[in-house]
Amino acid sequence: MISVGWFLAKRQVKGSNKSTTFLIVFIMMLTFLNLVVVSGILVGLIEGGNRANKDQYTGDVIITTIAGEPEISHTLELRSTLEKMQGISNVSIRYLEPVTIEANYKTRRDFSVLRDTAGTQIAGLTLEDEEALSGISRFVVEGDFLNENESGYILIGANLLHRYSADFGDFFASLEGVYPGEEVRVTVGDNTKTFIVKGILDTKVDQVSLRAFVTKADFLRLVDRTGLNANEIAIKISPNTGFTPDNIKSNLIKAGFGDDGKIQTATEAIPDFLNQITLAFGLLGNVIGLIGIVVASITIFIVIFINAVTRRKYIGIMKGIGISERAIEVSYVFQSIFYALLGGLLGLIVVYGLLVPFFYAHPLNFPFSDGILVAPVGETSFKFFLLLFVTIVAGYIPARQIVKKNTLDSILGR
Amino acid sequence: MTKNIISIKNLHKSYGTKELETPVLRGIDLEVGEGEFLGIMGKSGAGKSTLMYQIGLLDHPTSGEIILNNVNTEKLSMEERTQLRLFELGYVFQDYALIPELSASENVMIPILMQGKSFDEAKKIGQNILDKVGLSNRTHNKPSALSGGEQQRVSIARAMAHNPKILFADEPTANLDTASGHSIIELFKDLHQRGQTIVMVTHEEEYAKYCNRIIHLEDGKIVKESKQK
Numbered sequence: 001m002i003s004v005g006w007f008l009a010k011r012q013v014k015g016s017n018k019s020t021t022f023l024i025v026f027i028m029m030l031t032f033l034n035l036v037v038v039s040g041i042l043v044g045l046i047e048g049g050n051r052a053n054k055d056q057y058t059g060d061v062i063i064t065t066i067a068g069e070p071e072i073s074h075t076l077e078l079r080s081t082l083e084k085m086q087g088i089s090n091v092s093i094r095y096l097e098p099v100t101i102e103a104n105y106k107t108r109r110d111f112s113v114l115r116d117t118a119g120t121q122i123a124g125l126t127l128e129d130e131e132a133l134s135g136i137s138r139f140v141v142e143g144d145f146l147n148e149n150e151s152g153y154i155l156i157g158a159n160l161l162h163r164y165s166a167d168f169g170d171f172f173a174s175l176e177g178v179y180p181g182e183e184v185r186v187t188v189g190d191n192t193k194t195f196i197v198k199g200i201l202d203t204k205v206d207q208v209s210l211r212a213f214v215t216k217a218d219f220l221r222l223v224d225r226t227g228l229n230a231n232e233i234a235i236k237i238s239p240n241t242g243f244t245p246d247n248i249k250s251n252l253i254k255a256g257f258g259d260d261g262k263i264q265t266a267t268e269a270i271p272d273f274l275n276q277i278t279l280a281f282g283l284l285g286n287v288i289g290l291i292g293i294v295v296a297s298i299t300i301f302i303v304i305f306i307n308a309v310t311r312r313k314y315i316g317i318m319k320g321i322g323i324s325e326r327a328i329e330v331s332y333v334f335q336s337i338f339y340a341l342l343g344g345l346l347g348l349i350v351v352y353g354l355l356v357p358f359f360y361a362h363p364l365n366f367p368f369s370d371g372i373l374v375a376p377v378g379e380t381s382f383k384f385f386l387l388l389f390v391t392i393v394a395g396y397i398p399a400r401q402i403v404k405k406n407t408l409d410s411i412l413g414r
Numbered sequence: 415m416t417k418n419i420i421s422i423k424n425l426h427k428s429y430g431t432k433e434l435e436t437p438v439l440r441g442i443d444l445e446v447g448e449g450e451f452l453g454i455m456g457k458s459g460a461g462k463s464t465l466m467y468q469i470g471l472l473d474h475p476t477s478g479e480i481i482l483n484n485v486n487t488e489k490l491s492m493e494e495r496t497q498l499r500l501f502e503l504g505y506v507f508q509d510y511a512l513i514p515e516l517s518a519s520e521n522v523m524i525p526i527l528m529q530g531k532s533f534d535e536a537k538k539i540g541q542n543i544l545d546k547v548g549l550s551n552r553t554h555n556k557p558s559a560l561s562g563g564e565q566q567r568v569s570i571a572r573a574m575a576h577n578p579k580i581l582f583a584d585e586p587t588a589n590l591d592t593a594s595g596h597s598i599i600e601l602f603k604d605l606h607q608r609g610q611t612i613v614m615v616t617h618e619e620e621y622a623k624y625c626n627r628i629i630h631l632e633d634g635k636i637v638k639e640s641k642q643k
Contacts, residue, residue: 320499
């Protein structure tokens with residue numbers, strides 16, 4: 001039965017109109033792409049942001065302060081442990097303090113007008129460590145990156161400047177017309193110091209674009225701190241070592257640092273509302289994809305139905321000479337499988353050979369993220385087999401309807 | 415005494431609904447011996463083809479008994495009927511009834527494959543039988559590339575490939591020119607001489623004379639029977 005069905009299917013496909021076959025396979029491919037790409041792009045909007053967040057801010061594991069605590073305790077011991085811990089490639093210790101930055105104070109003439117200020121966090125960095133972890137210098141869009149040997153210079157996040165953040169409206173305060181080379185005043189508590197703007201940093205990660213950055217030395221001079229406990233520690237895992245963020249987190253907790261700071265993997269550090277959006281977008285994408293599957297299955301139904309109806313006489317003849325109904329139905333199922341398999345495989349090639357690398361290299365430019373195409377192998381495989389299954393059913397039903405008609409009526413065209 | 419391979423008792427066949435029933439066969443009793451070449455003749459609408467379809471298990475009689483090779487077909491399930499057609503019966507249709515996308519060889523192979531034989535075996539059997547019907551050099555041709563006579567030969571080859579107990583032929587020469595028609599009948603004669611049981615519907619007297627027994631149908635009844643030498 002299977003071999004006869006396969007034999008008949010092969011011959012039918014081979015003998016059918018090539019343009020029609022191409023069209024059907026093309027529809028299957030588009031259906032598959034619709035199923036994968038729509039939800040993949042929607043999820044990728046958020047995932048792109050999450051990846052940028054990991055690459056540019058959290059690293060694979062991030063340690064922040066426990067709620068109510070001003071600092072991460074035992075920072076130096078923690079750092080020492082991290083340096084010796086297996087699986088870790090880079091660590092960046094960040095010192096943070098809320099500050100007010102004032103610009104254009106030299107040119108302010110009308111004292112009835114509010115001062116040009118913006119509240120933000122200033123981050124004190126060890127530049128080499130931060131560069132190794134996040135490549136922060138690549139986001140300098142104006143001026144230059146900081147130099148560890150220089151003092152009195154500041155990097156300003158672009159979203160603190162009006163000319164970069166105008167599109168966000170009055171969502172947060174921003175400074176007017178600050179350019180590299182100009183001076184700004186940075187106030188923390190009773191301390192005010194003047195810095196020269198070295199450069200402007202622009203990324204889509206708010207924790208970078210909404211901060212100002214100075215060297216660790218300048219930070220400690222600005223802020224009255226007695227200890228060297230940090231506020232953030234970002235950790236990057238060495239690739240291909242088999243260590244996962246969960247391993248590192250677990251090792252840190254086992255080493256007794258669980259009470260010194262809030263240890264989170266990059267995934268855990270994603271705000272829950274973003275996870276909810278990811279789920280919602282994924283669902284929306286799947287609904288849109290399922291509509292495509294319904295359309296494709298109707299297409300296959302019609303194709304097989306027309307094929308079987310126009311061949312009703314030959315179906316009757318085959319039944320008459322002893323070919324079982326099952327064998328004939330199997331031949332139509334094989335034809336459906338052919339269309340779905342070929343269309344799906346072409347779709348897979350387009351997704352992984354073209355679209356995923358393309359969007360990785362040229363992400364979609366959204367204000368809050370670089371949108372990529374997310375197509376996990378497991379999920380994509382599931383969608384491939386879903387398309388295959390639905391197509392098989394859509395091909396079987398009309399075939400069964402025609403095949404079970406009376407043999408003699410079919411032969412005689414009654 | 416020759417064994418009866420076909421035995422029909424009080425066969426009736428009607429079409430239509432109970433309210434508007436059209437009887438086509440009205441109580442046919444018939445026995446066909448093994449190795450017999452039976453011709454069924456009659457005017458158009460007499461019920462010739464209908465009778466053959468009932469005997470050939472392509473249709474269900476309204477009432478009556480059909481026994482083929484000692485098997486009472488009344489009690490057979492649909493699958494059993496299909497199996498009987500596949501293994502025991504062969505058909506030659508008026509319009510050849512070949513599958514257009516299969517070559518001559520593949521048309522012959524299909525029922526052999528269905529019987530469970532391997533592709534190579536089926537191909538070999540198909541080739542042999544096409545040689546016997548004189549089509550050894552046309553095996554790869556599709557039906558559209560064959561003449562009417564050649565298509566009918568392929569149809570005969572397909573019907574004979576599995577050595578059926580009974581060969582049914584419904585007006586096998588109706589769509590053929592005289593020369594082709596004669597060659598087809600000669601094939602049947604040859605098969606008959608080798609012991610094949612054949613039931614042939616025809617309206618042509620010159621071909622009916624090849625049969626060794628002819629029944630004449632009129633209004634769904636056998637009105638005349640003659641034996642030939």
